Amino acid sequence: MSFEPDLRVEIAGIRFPTPLIAASGTFGYGTEYLDVADYRAIGGIVVKGLYMEPREGCAPPRIWETPSGMLNAIGLQEIGVERFVSDKMPRLRELGVNILVNICGSTIEEYGDLARILDDVEGVCGIELNISCPNVHEGGILFGCDPDMAARVTERVRQNTRLPVIPKLTPIVTDITDIARKVEAAGADALSLINTIPAMAIDVETRKPRLANVVGGLSGPAIRPIAIRLVYQAAQAVDVPIIGIGGISGHEDALEFFLAGASAVQIGTMSFVDPSVWRKTLDGLEDYCRRHRVDRLSALKGSLVADVKAVPTGW
Amino acid sequence: MKRDERAVLFEREVLSPDACLLHFRSESLFRSFLPGQFTMVRLPETSGLLLRRPYSFCDVRAEHSSFSLLVKEVGEGTRALARLAIGTSVDCLGPLGSSFRPPPNDRTPLIVAGGVGIAPFLAFCRMLARRGQRAIVLLGGRTSADLYLRGEFLSLGMDVRSATEDGSFGHEGLVTDVLAEVLNGKTSFELYSCGPTPMLVRVARMARERGLPHQVSLERRMGCGMGCCLGCVVFVHSTNEYVRCCTEGPVYDADEVAWERDPYPL
Numbered sequence: 395m396s397f398e399p400d401l402r403v404e405i406a407g408i409r410f411p412t413p414l415i416a417a418s419g420t421f422g423y424g425t426e427y428l429d430v431a432d433y434r435a436i437g438g439i440v441v442k443g444l445y446m447e448p449r450e451g452c453a454p455p456r457i458w459e460t461p462s463g464m465l466n467a468i469g470l471q472e473i474g475v476e477r478f479v480s481d482k483m484p485r486l487r488e489l490g491v492n493i494l495v496n497i498c499g500s501t502i503e504e505y506g507d508l509a510r511i512l513d514d515v516e517g518v519c520g521i522e523l524n525i526s527c528p529n530v531h532e533g534g535i536l537f538g539c540d541p542d543m544a545a546r547v548t549e550r551v552r553q554n555t556r557l558p559v560i561p562k563l564t565p566i567v568t569d570i571t572d573i574a575r576k577v578e579a580a581g582a583d584a585l586s587l588i589n590t591i592p593a594m595a596i597d598v599e600t601r602k603p604r605l606a607n608v609v610g611g612l613s614g615p616a617i618r619p620i621a622i623r624l625v626y627q628a629a630q631a632v633d634v635p636i637i638g639i640g641g642i643s644g645h646e647d648a649l650e651f652f653l654a655g656a657s658a659v660q661i662g663t664m665s666f667v668d669p670s671v672w673r674k675t676l677d678g679l680e681d682y683c684r685r686h687r688v689d690r691l692s693a694l695k696g697s698l699v700a701d702v703k704a705v706p707t708g709w
Numbered sequence: 710m711k712r713d714e715r716a717v718l719f720e721r722e723v724l725s726p727d728a729c730l731l732h733f734r735s736e737s738l739f740r741s742f743l744p745g746q747f748t749m750v751r752l753p754e755t756s757g758l759l760l761r762r763p764y765s766f767c768d769v770r771a772e773h774s775s776f777s778l779l780v781k782e783v784g785e786g787t788r789a790l791a792r793l794a795i796g797t798s799v800d801c802l803g804p805l806g807s808s809f810r811p812p813p814n815d816r817t818p819l820i821v822a823g824g825v826g827i828a829p830f831l832a833f834c835r836m837l838a839r840r841g842q843r844a845i846v847l848l849g850g851r852t853s854a855d856l857y858l859r860g861e862f863l864s865l866g867m868d869v870r871s872a873t874e875d876g877s878f879g880h881e882g883l884v885t886d887v888l889a890e891v892l893n894g895k896t897s898f899e900l901y902s903c904g905p906t907p908m909l910v911r912v913a914r915m916a917r918e919r920g921l922p923h924q925v926s927l928e929r930r931m932g933c934g935m936g937c938c939l940g941c942v943v944f945v946h947s948t949n950e951y952v953r954c955c956t957e958g959p960v961y962d963a964d965e966v967a968w969e970r971d972p973y974p975l
Contacts (some may be wrong), residue, residue, distance in 0.1 A: 410896055429711040430802065430935075451951060454972055457932050457940035459760050464932060468939045606972060614759055667751065667761060667935035669713055669802070687836035696909075 399683030400690040401676065403437070404656050405635045406558035407518050408492055410437035410658060412581055412676055413691055414648070416497035417639055418522060418562070418660030419468065424489055427669055435672035438492035440586075440660065441482070443524045446504050450476035455524060458595050459641035462641075463616030464663050465595055467607035470527060475508055479515050487517035496562065498524040499547075502537075506550040513555040521557050523547060526564035527611070528591035535592070538564040539574040540706075545580040552581030560637065562586035563628070565617075570624045571631035578632045581693040584615040586637045586660065587628060588621045614663040616640035622654050629655025629696070643671060645678025652694040711805065711935075714727050714738050716829055717798045719775070723830025725854040727783040738803055739776040745926055747962045748803030750778070751936035756789035763955070764790075765829040765903075766863075772828065773809065779828040779857060779870050805934050807960045809833050811840060812899035814962045818844035824855045825826075829879055829902065829926050831858055838919065845870065845891060845898075845933045849884025853877040885911045892919060896961065902922070902963070906971060912970035913963040923963035930955040932961045946972040 400531025403413045411434075418440040432620050438587040451471025453634065458465040474480070478495075486493050499505035505523065512518050525547055526537035535541045544561060549560050561577045563570065567587040574585055595604040602611075619638025629636050633657070636653030651659045664671050679691070688694060716733035726929050738748065749761035768777040778793045779784070780841050784902035793799070807830070812818050818837055820830050827848060835846050845868045848856045862869045871879030872887045880887050885908060892915060902912045916923035931940035934955045940952035942956060944967040952958070 402950050419939075420933075420937055422935070426936045448950075451942070453970070454940075454942055454951075455930060456942065457760075457938065461757070462759060464760060466932070466938070466940060471939050471942070529733065600805045612898065618793075663759075663932075666938060667759060668800075669935075 397684050397687065399680055399688055401679055401683070403691055405637065405657055406520065406560065408438070408558055410453060410492055411439035413652075413658040413671055413679070414675055415440060415494075415637065415658055415660045416665065417660035418524070420662035420665055424486045424491070424493070426664070430669040431665070432670070432673040433489065433491060433674070435676040436491055437658065438494055438495050439486070439489070440494045440521055440522050441468045441478075441486070442472055443471065443476055443498045444508065445494045445499065448472065448477070450473040452604040455604065455606055458610070460595055460612065461616060462594070463612050463614035465593055465605060465610045465612055466590070467605045468611035469607065475511055476654055479511070481514060482515055492519050494520040494522050494533060494560070498527060502547050502550050503513050505547050506554045509551040509555040509557070510688055518557060520557060520585055521551065521559050523551060523559065523561040524589075526562050531547055535564050535566065536588075538573075539566055540642060541567070541576045543577040544573055548577045548580035548582050557582040558637055560584045560586050562589055564589050565591050565620055568596055570628050574632045575630040578634050582634055584635045584637060585628060585632065586639060588617070588624050588640050591617055591620065610702075613641065617641050618647060618650070622650050625651055625656050626654040628700075642675070643668070645675045645682055648675055648679060649682060649694070653692060653698045655696055655698075657692065657695060710741070711803060712737060713800055713802045714745050715798050715938040716776075718793050718803045720832050722783070724779075724857050725926060728779065728857060730858070731778045731780055732770065732773070732775050733778070733795070733799075733801070734773060734775045735801065736774070738801055738809045739769050739774060739944040741770070741775070742804035743808035744836050745829050746804040746806050747787075747934070747959060748778070749805065749931065750788060750790060750803045751800040751802075752789050753793065753797060753799065758784070758786055758789060758869065761902075761934065762790065763805075763934055765926070765959075766804065766832055767828045768831045768835070779825055781825040787916055797883055802934060806881055806955055808900060809960055811842065812922075814842070816897045816899040818842060819900050819901065820844050821849070821884055821902040821904070821908070822847065823849045823908045825857065826902070826904030826926070827857050828903070830901070830965070831861055833901070834862055834867050837928040843868060847872070847884050847887050847891070849873070849904065850930035851875060870872060884908065885915065888912060888915060900963075902926070903928075909963070910968050913966070913968065916963060922962055926960050927954055927958055927968065928967070929959070935946065
């Protein structure tokens with residue numbers, strides 16, 4: 395009889411049919427990739443960062459390619475919660491995929507108010523707290539850099555919703571374990587990490603920044619080793635599940651995150667590059683699990699062999 | 710329907726020292742696109758580049774089951790694509806974006822193209838020729854080497870006029886000088902333009918002054934081409950917001966575009 399690994403995962407009570415989740419800001423409002431991506435391979439979609447009111451976002455140019463990475467300063471251009479609920483949720487519900495909503499506020503109260511509104515919206519199965527966007531001038535990363543502020547945001551949202559609350563952390567902290575512990579204590583049901591890394595590029599001919607916002611957030615394979623380290627450290631510090639994010643382009647990248655301690659992963663930039671990344675990554679994970687006789691993905695978590703010297707292999 | 714399809718480079722036509730027309734064979738992309746639409750090309754991994762790059766579909770050769778992209782080397786991505794070895798296959802996502810609407814029969818299509826901005830108009834003129842419409846095509850460039858595909862437009866029966874800044878071919882000066890001359894006639898025109906932003910702004914102003922409809926194709930850096938990353942936005946008047954060039958564009962009514970908020974050329 396063939397060996398069939400179980401790749402379903404459960405995080406904070408949300409049952410994901412696959413461990414692959416579309417990262418906020420990279421999958422629109424869920425329907426844009428219907429023609430070209432295999433949605434059966436997608437366990438969930440985190441929709442774009444949402445404020446109470448619509449936002450214009452940053453001036454263009456907004457993106458630039460860097461070595462193995464993408465620099466962006468979109469600045470959370472979005473439609474506001476009212477239009478999201480009336481215009482976008484009906485179609486999102488039809489997809490049959492878990493929908494998580496990434497929320498952002500200018501104040502702690504705004505995070506709380508958004509959570510209260512979303513609590514009653516059919517089809518929303520979790521809230522990701524954006525306390526880590528580097529491209530907005532209030533809220534965002536300013537809350538995420540300060541562990542106490544991050545905890546206060548988490549606590550307020552926790553009080554206002556029955557939905558699972560998942561703070562998305564920034565890598566720009568002195569000690570990831572400190573902030574991870576504090577948001578866990580404040581009621582976080584899981585953690586997403588990492589968000590993009592504040593970064594910059596300059597056109598040397600014109601001597602101007604490549605982005606109108608001057609600085610942006612770096613994503614893509616360039617940031618993966620940083621994300622792996624942070625997931626690894628955070629996983630040592632907290633009991634809640636971790637969703638790993640950062641430059642995943644296939645099953646081996648995803649496996650690094652699982653071995654570092656993640657329970658699921660989000661894919662962002664690479665779905666721009668390759669819409670088939672979902673199916674290829676899922677198939678790759680299944681094949682890996684068969685070869686290694688891993689019956690369920692959760693068995694990989696924490697199975698990192700860290701007590702021996704790293705063995706040099708082909709590279 | 711959008712597809713992500715493998716296309717094989719089978720011919721490179723050198724157009725100038727830094728521009729070429731690449732002919733790709735593919736199963737279905739060549740059949741379904743509308744003039745003005747584009748494809749996101751995945752660069753070979755050996756290029757070391759990550760993001761796809763957008764290119765207008767330039768032409769179709771049905772007998773070869775092929776489509777063509779006009780590529781001018783202006784950066785790492787364009788260089789990597791222009792120098793692909795014959796026989797290399799790349800992934801092309803498309804067809805994407807909005808397309809040019811042909812003019813009503815009582816209007817003459819008047820195309821203004823600057824340099825590589827001519828790319829989307831060859832397929833468009835082929836469509837016009839099939840409809841029995843003859844466009845006036847104004848080509849502009851710094852030198853004669855920048856007047857790409859002039860022969861192809863002539864062979865389609867189009868009325869082609871040229872301008873070069875160095876006077877090496879056609880009118881010495883800007884293509885918009887030629888446009889001003891043409892517009893001084895009494896014919897009813899529908900304008901189409903693609904090229905450097907300063908040229909587009911001048912064309913837009915001239916069209917508006919005369920109350921002529923004007924469709925413009927804009928070029929932007931794009932991360933996904935699918936409407937998700939919001940990296941390619943253009944500010945528009947009607948809704949007073951940024952809209953996506955990959956989805957709501959790249960072809961816009963020129964009056965819609967808030968040129969004063971446009972930071973390009975790239």
